Amino acid sequence: xxxxxxxxxxxxxxxxxxxxxxxxxxxxxxxxxxxxxxxxxxxxxxxxxxxxxxxxxxxxxxxxxxxxxxxxxxxxxxxxxxxxxxxxxxxxxxxxxxxxxxxxxxxxxxxxxxxxxxxxxxxxxxxxxxxxxxxxxxxxxxxxxxxxxxxxxxxxxxxxxxxxxxxxxxxxxxxxxxxxxxxxxxxxxxxxxxxxxxxxxxxxxxxxxxxxxxxxxxxxxxxxxxxxxxxxxxxxxxxxxxxxxxxxxxxxxxxxxxxxxxxxxxxxxxx
Amino acid sequence: xxxxxxxxxxxxxxxxxxxxxxxxxxxxxxxxxxxxxxxxxxxxxxxxxxxxxxxxxxxxxxxxxxxxxxxxxxxxxxxxxxxxxxxxxxxxxxxxxxxxxxxxxxxxxxxxxxxxxxxxxxxxxxxxxxxxxxxxxxxxxxxxxxxxxxxxxxxxxxxxxxxxxxxxxxxxxxxxxxxxxxxxxxxxxxxxxxxxxxxxxxxxxxxxxxxxxxxxxxxxxxxxxxxxxxxxxxxxxxxxxxxxxxxxxxxxxxxxxxxxxxxxxxxxxxxxxxxxxxxxxxxxxxxxxxxxxxxxxxxx
Numbered sequence: 001x002x003x004x005x006x007x008x009x010x011x012x013x014x015x016x017x018x019x020x021x022x023x024x025x026x027x028x029x030x031x032x033x034x035x036x037x038x039x040x041x042x043x044x045x046x047x048x049x050x051x052x053x054x055x056x057x058x059x060x061x062x063x064x065x066x067x068x069x070x071x072x073x074x075x076x077x078x079x080x081x082x083x084x085x086x087x088x089x090x091x092x093x094x095x096x097x098x099x100x101x102x103x104x105x106x107x108x109x110x111x112x113x114x115x116x117x118x119x120x121x122x123x124x125x126x127x128x129x130x131x132x133x134x135x136x137x138x139x140x141x142x143x144x145x146x147x148x149x150x151x152x153x154x155x156x157x158x159x160x161x162x163x164x165x166x167x168x169x170x171x172x173x174x175x176x177x178x179x180x181x182x183x184x185x186x187x188x189x190x191x192x193x194x195x196x197x198x199x200x201x202x203x204x205x206x207x208x209x210x211x212x213x214x215x216x217x218x219x220x221x222x223x224x225x226x227x228x229x230x231x232x233x234x235x236x237x238x239x240x241x242x243x244x245x246x247x248x249x250x251x252x253x254x255x256x257x258x259x260x261x262x263x264x265x266x267x268x269x270x271x
Numbered sequence: 272x273x274x275x276x277x278x279x280x281x282x283x284x285x286x287x288x289x290x291x292x293x294x295x296x297x298x299x300x301x302x303x304x305x306x307x308x309x310x311x312x313x314x315x316x317x318x319x320x321x322x323x324x325x326x327x328x329x330x331x332x333x334x335x336x337x338x339x340x341x342x343x344x345x346x347x348x349x350x351x352x353x354x355x356x357x358x359x360x361x362x363x364x365x366x367x368x369x370x371x372x373x374x375x376x377x378x379x380x381x382x383x384x385x386x387x388x389x390x391x392x393x394x395x396x397x398x399x400x401x402x403x404x405x406x407x408x409x410x411x412x413x414x415x416x417x418x419x420x421x422x423x424x425x426x427x428x429x430x431x432x433x434x435x436x437x438x439x440x441x442x443x444x445x446x447x448x449x450x451x452x453x454x455x456x457x458x459x460x461x462x463x464x465x466x467x468x469x470x471x472x473x474x475x476x477x478x479x480x481x482x483x484x485x486x487x488x489x490x491x492x493x494x495x496x497x498x499x500x501x502x503x504x505x506x507x508x509x510x511x512x513x514x515x516x517x518x519x520x521x522x523x524x525x526x527x528x529x530x531x532x533x534x535x536x537x538x539x540x541x542x543x544x545x546x547x548x549x550x551x552x553x554x555x556x557x558x559x560x561x562x563x564x565x566x567x568x569x570x571x
Contacts (some may be wrong), residue, residue: 004541005301048332049332050330051333051334051485052538080330229328229329229330232540234297234301236291236292236297237290238290238342239327239328239339240328241324241325241327241339243325251321252321253342258297
């Protein structure tokens with residue numbers, strides 16, 4: 001038995017943008033090192049309404065001699081995240097993780113393109129950190145397209161700047177960066193990225209991922225983080241199903257928690 | 272702590288409920304499967320099933336709705352790919368089976384009976400999320416009895432029939448399957464429910480309706496176990512919203528010889544182990560020698 005439910009202590013829980021919080025959770029030292037793309041399940045012990053744990057992408061992670069600190073970036077969208085947002089420093093939470101798979105990284109690709117919409121910046125920030133520290137020795141090789149509806153919805157920019165030199169910001173209303181959809185901004189630059197030399201990673205709302213799928217037209221290596229409502233987080237309940245093509249190209253429902261949350265964009269079926 | 276449910280010998284009365292514990296391997300990193308009384312695997316059909324389109328689940332107050340639609344790898348793949356893993360453990364493996372016709376139930380039962388490492392069959396006549404079979408067999412006493420007879424004819428393994436609460440009189444179905452030769456009954460499966468997104472005016476589940484589980488349904492389940500216990504002599508396995516050892520013990524007092532833990536696994540992967548531990552402490556503290564001494568002891 002390798003996995004456990006960890007009791008974590010909230011060491012910070014700040015509203016860094018409107019309705020967007022960054023929670024830092026202090027965990028025991030034996031919490032496993034998360035890979036970019038993985039998530040954690042969080043719940044308040046004993047609480048039955050909301051009943052289920054919340055799956056949240058791992059945004060940052062650090063380790064000291066005695067403990068680890070997990071960073072979870074989340075937007076308040078419902079009852080569960082509302083309650084999380086109300087937790088004060090010192091509160092206890094139950095954490096399981098790191099769960100799910102991670103982005104596949106091909107070190108031979110010359111260009112690493114990361115495309116985030118809204119809160120989708122969370123798993124890609126950890127990826128940017130990972131790429132910066134282990135893969136992309138050339139500052140020019142990583143480009144981050146960061147989109148949001150408006151300037152107030154752009155999150156995690158300062159954090160991201162530590163790891164990424166080229167950040168292209170887009171807002172729907174033009175209040176920050178380009179007035180453009182993030183996918184359109186990427187499309188404008190697409191000729192810079194030769195398919196054979198480029199790896200693309202994306203996370204954001206479904207319409208954004210779908211639009212990216214049309215733009216790439218199956219020509220690029222692209223992995224996306226998907227989201228679904230989840231109950232168990234370990235693959236048992238089969239609740240977080242997403243339609244993808246299986247090895248034979250037939251439609252299958254895969255579990256976002258255990259088979260994902262990272263999927264090859266080419267395999268995702270849009271229903 | 273040992274129990275014997277109609278020939279199914281288990282080291283304790285705590286089992287995992289079908290569909291909440293995968294094929295065992297999903298939770299093997301959290302729980303030493305050797306500690307479990309029984310492990311009921313995800314419902315198996317003759318052919319693999321795709322399941323329902325998402326969204327499949329929705330949280331409710333103290334529970335959840337699901338409409339997974341019996342997605343599974345099919346009985347042949349289970350025997351080949353999953354059973355060898357489970358056979359490494361000293362745990363009673365119970366295969367939950369589902370069919371769209373009497374003949375399919377019989378064929379799945381036959382295949383599993385020939386496989387090594389299955390200790391009992393649980394016949395699912397109560398899934399509310401599939402169009403054919405499932406609930407329609409479970410809500411008619413004659414059909415429920417016929418499924419039971421067909422499965423019994425194919426196997427020497429103990430046959431447990433899992434009952435639906437979505438009927439007027441669950442005790443009548445329980446009696447019908449008992450007469451047809453069921454060795455035990457397990458109850459309850461989920462209660463049919465729904466949930467609506469007011470922002471869009473659409474159901475939260477693509478399937479529109481789903482099965483409600485979790486602590487929200489415990490009082491209903493307990494009542495049904497008690498009612499069935501008045502009417503049948505075969506053992507009863509209690510299921511429905513059990514989160515703690517106290518919940519499990521309530522079911523036993525109501526008449527259940529064993530219990531299944533379902534939705535609790537989702538929010539606490541170690542729920543089964545904590546419940547086993549809690550029952551042991553209860554028996555020890557109250558100087559009760561055997562589980563049998565509390566089953567059906569409700570004083571009214």
